[in-house]
Amino acid sequence: MKIQIKKSTILIGLLLIVGFILPRFAGEYYIHISVLVLFYAYMAVSWNILGGYAGQHSLGHALFMGIGAYTSTYLFTVIGLTPWIGMWLGGAFAGVIGGFVGYLCFRYGVKGPYFALVTIALAEAAVYIVTNIPSIGGAQGLEVAWTGNAPQLMQFDGKSGYYYMILVMTIIAVWLSSWLIKRRFGYQLLSIRENEDAAEALGVNTLRLKIQATVISAVMTALGGTFFAQYFTYINPRAVFGEGPSVQILLFAIIGGIGTVWGPVVGALVLIPIAELSRGWLGGTFAGAQILLYGTVLVLTMLFMPNGILGLYHKFLGKFQNRQSDGGKSEAL
Amino acid sequence: MVFSFELFGQAVVTGILIGGIFALISVGLSLIWGVMRIINFAHGEFLMIAMYIAYFLVAKGGWDPYLTILITAPALFLIGIIIFQVTIRPIIKDPPINQIMLTVGLSLILQNLALVFLKADVLTANTAYTRMNFYLGGVVVRGSQLIAFVGSALAAFILYWILQKTDIGRAIRAASQNRDAATLVGINVRSTYLLAFGLGSASLGVAASLMIPFYYTSPTVGLFFGLIAYVVVVLGGLGNFIGTLVAGLIIGLTESIGASLLPGSLARVLTFGIFIFVLLLRPQGIFGGKQK
Numbered sequence: 001m002k003i004q005i006k007k008s009t010i011l012i013g014l015l016l017i018v019g020f021i022l023p024r025f026a027g028e029y030y031i032h033i034s035v036l037v038l039f040y041a042y043m044a045v046s047w048n049i050l051g052g053y054a055g056q057h058s059l060g061h062a063l064f065m066g067i068g069a070y071t072s073t074y075l076f077t078v079i080g081l082t083p084w085i086g087m088w089l090g091g092a093f094a095g096v097i098g099g100f101v102g103y104l105c106f107r108y109g110v111k112g113p114y115f116a117l118v119t120i121a122l123a124e125a126a127v128y129i130v131t132n133i134p135s136i137g138g139a140q141g142l143e144v145a146w147t148g149n150a151p152q153l154m155q156f157d158g159k160s161g162y163y164y165m166i167l168v169m170t171i172i173a174v175w176l177s178s179w180l181i182k183r184r185f186g187y188q189l190l191s192i193r194e195n196e197d198a199a200e201a202l203g204v205n206t207l208r209l210k211i212q213a214t215v216i217s218a219v220m221t222a223l224g225g226t227f228f229a230q231y232f233t234y235i236n237p238r239a240v241f242g243e244g245p246s247v248q249i250l251l252f253a254i255i256g257g258i259g260t261v262w263g264p265v266v267g268a269l270v271l272i273p274i275a276e277l278s279r280g281w282l283g284g285t286f287a288g289a290q291i292l293l294y295g296t297v298l299v300l301t302m303l304f305m306p307n308g309i310l311g312l313y314h315k316f317l318g319k320f321q322n323r324q325s326d327g328g329k330s331e332a333l
Numbered sequence: 334m335v336f337s338f339e340l341f342g343q344a345v346v347t348g349i350l351i352g353g354i355f356a357l358i359s360v361g362l363s364l365i366w367g368v369m370r371i372i373n374f375a376h377g378e379f380l381m382i383a384m385y386i387a388y389f390l391v392a393k394g395g396w397d398p399y400l401t402i403l404i405t406a407p408a409l410f411l412i413g414i415i416i417f418q419v420t421i422r423p424i425i426k427d428p429p430i431n432q433i434m435l436t437v438g439l440s441l442i443l444q445n446l447a448l449v450f451l452k453a454d455v456l457t458a459n460t461a462y463t464r465m466n467f468y469l470g471g472v473v474v475r476g477s478q479l480i481a482f483v484g485s486a487l488a489a490f491i492l493y494w495i496l497q498k499t500d501i502g503r504a505i506r507a508a509s510q511n512r513d514a515a516t517l518v519g520i521n522v523r524s525t526y527l528l529a530f531g532l533g534s535a536s537l538g539v540a541a542s543l544m545i546p547f548y549y550t551s552p553t554v555g556l557f558f559g560l561i562a563y564v565v566v567v568l569g570g571l572g573n574f575i576g577t578l579v580a581g582l583i584i585g586l587t588e589s590i591g592a593s594l595l596p597g598s599l600a601r602v603l604t605f606g607i608f609i610f611v612l613l614l615r616p617q618g619i620f621g622g623k624q625k
Contacts, residue, residue, distance in 0.1 A: 125605035288448030295441025302435040
C-alpha cells in the first residue's frame with residue numbers, strides 16, 4: 001500500500017514538472033492541443049463529481065458552461081468588468097441555477113434516465129432562450145474584444161498564458177475531486193450512487209448531498225465556461241449551451257473511467273491528441289470527422305471496456321497482482 | 334404580432350397535422366423504450382437516415398415519395414435490428430449510463446457519417462405533392478401534410494393492431510411487462526427485443542417517407558425530432574400507445590400555436606417547459622397510472 005502511494009506521488013510529481021515546463025519546449029500548435037486536453041480534463045472532472053461520484057448523469061452540463069461563458073463575457077463587453085471577477089459571478093450564477101435545478105429534480109425524485117432528459121431539456125431551452133435575447137448577442141453570439149496582452153483582463157499574448165491558467169485550474173479541480181472523495185461527503189455520494197435507498201435508510205441526507213454535488217459541479221463547470229470564452233474569444237448559444245458541448249463535457253470522463261479521480265484526465269489525455277492530430281492529417285476536408293471518432297470510441301468503450309480505460313487498467317492490475325484486498329477502493333479512486 | 338382568427342386557425346390546423354407525424358415518430362421510440370427500458374438517443378438519427386434514403390429515391394430515382402415506404406420501412410427495420418444486435422444487445426444488462434452513452438455514441442456516429450459523406454447541405458425534395466394546397470376559408474391546408482397525418486394515423490393503427498392482436502405483439506407486451514415471466518412461459522425474449530427494435534425503427538421509415546414532400550433533410554435534422562420524440566413519449570406516458578398519439582398532437586399544437594404567438598424560436602422553450610414540468614411532476618405522463 002505504501003509503495004503504491006509513493007509511486008502515484010512520483011507519477012503526479014513528474015506530471016506536474018512536465019506540465020509546467022512544457023511551453024518552453026513545445027510549439028504553439030502543441031500548446032494548443034495541451035490547452036484542449038487540460039480544458040476538457042477540467043470539465044470532465046467537474047462533471048464527474050455529480051455524474052461519477054453521485055451517479056446523477058447530467059447530459060445537459062453545457063447549461064452551466066454557457067452560464068459561465070455568457071456571464072463573464074457579457075459583463076466584460078458591456079461594462080468592461082474583468083473576466084477574473086466575471087468568472088466568479090458566472091460561477092455563482094451557475095451555482096444558484098444548479099441548486100435550483102438540483103432541488104427541483106431531486107425533490108421530485110427525478111432519477112436515472114429521467115434526470116438525463118431533464119438536463120438535456122434545460123440546456124436546449126437555454127439555447128433557445130439565449131438565441132432570442134438580442135441584447136446578449138442572440139443567435140450571433142458574443143465576441144470577446146481583443147485588448148492586446150492584458151493578463152488583468154484574462155487575455156494573453158500567445159497560448160502559454162492560457163495554458164498555465166487552465167493547468168492550474170485542472171490541478172485544483174483534480175485536487176478538489178480527490179479531496180472530496182476521501183471525505184465523508186465523498187463516501188456518502190458514492191453510497192447514493194451505489195444504492196440510494198440503502199443510503200437513505202442509513203441516515204444519509206441524499207437530497208441535500210445531491211444538491212450540494214450539483215452546485216459544486218455547476219460552479220466548476222461555469223468557471224471552465226469563462227475560460228472557454230476567453231480562449232476562443234467567441235461564443236454563441238449552440239457552441240456553449242448546445243448538445244455538442246454537453247456531450248464533450250462528459251465524454252472523457254466516461255471513456256477514461258467514470259467515478260474515478262483520474263479517469264476524466266486520462267480520457268482527455270488519450271483521446272484529444274489523437275483526435276486533434278488526425279484532424280491535422282485529414283485537413284479541413286472532413287467536417288465532423290473528429291466527432292465521428294469520438295462517437296466510435298464511445299461505442300467501442302461501452303462495448304468492450306464499460307468501466308473505461310482506468311477500469312481496464314485496474315482489471316489487468318488485479319490479474320497480475322492477484323488483487324490485494326483493498327475493499328474495491330482502487331476502483332473508486 | 335397581430336392576432337387573428339385566421340392565424341390561430343392556421344396554427345391549429347398545422348399543429349394537428351404536424352402532431353400526427355410527431356406521434357408516429359414517438360410511437361417507435363415508446364415501443365423500444367417501453368419494452369427494453371433503454372432510451373435510444375439515436376432515434377432521431379435513425380429518422381435522418383430514413384429521410385436520406387427517401388430523399389435520394391425521390392430526387393435521384395424519380396420515385397413517388399409515398400412509394401418509397403416500400404424501401405424505407407424494410408430498410409429501417411433491417412438497420413434497426415443490425416444495430417440492435419451488434420451494439421445494444423451486448424449491453425442490455427449494463428448500467429443505464431452505459432446504455433445512454435452507447436446510444437449517444439451511435440447518434441454521434443450516424444450524424445457525423447452523414448456530415449462527412451453527404452455534407453451539411455439542406456436538401457428539399459420537390460414533389461408533385463409539395464405545392465398541393467387546399468383552402469378552408471382563410472386557412473391553408475397543405476396536401477402533403479394532410480397525407481402525412483392520415484398516413485401516420487394509419488401506420489400507428491397498424492402498429493397498434495400488431496401489438497394488440499398478433500402473437501408477436503402479445504409476446505412483445507409480455508416481455509415489456511415482465512422479462513422473466515415471459516421467458517418462463519416460453520417467449521424468446523431476445524428475439525422479441527430484436528423484433529420490437531426493428532418495428533420501432535421501421536415506423537421511422539414510414540414517417541420519413543411521409544415527411545419528405547414537405548420537410549428538408551440534413552445531417553442534424555434528427556436532433557430536433559429526437560428531442561420531440563422524448564418529449565412526446567414522456568408526456569404521453571411510457572409505453573402508453575394512445576397517450577403517445579394524443580401527446581403528439583399536444584406538442585404539435587404547442588409548437589405551431591406557440592410559434593404564432595411568441596417571437597423568434599421561443600415556442601421551442603414552451604415545448605421544453607412542458608417537458609420539464611411533466612418530468613418533474615408526472616414522469617408517468619399525463620394519462621398514465623402508476624409507473625414502476
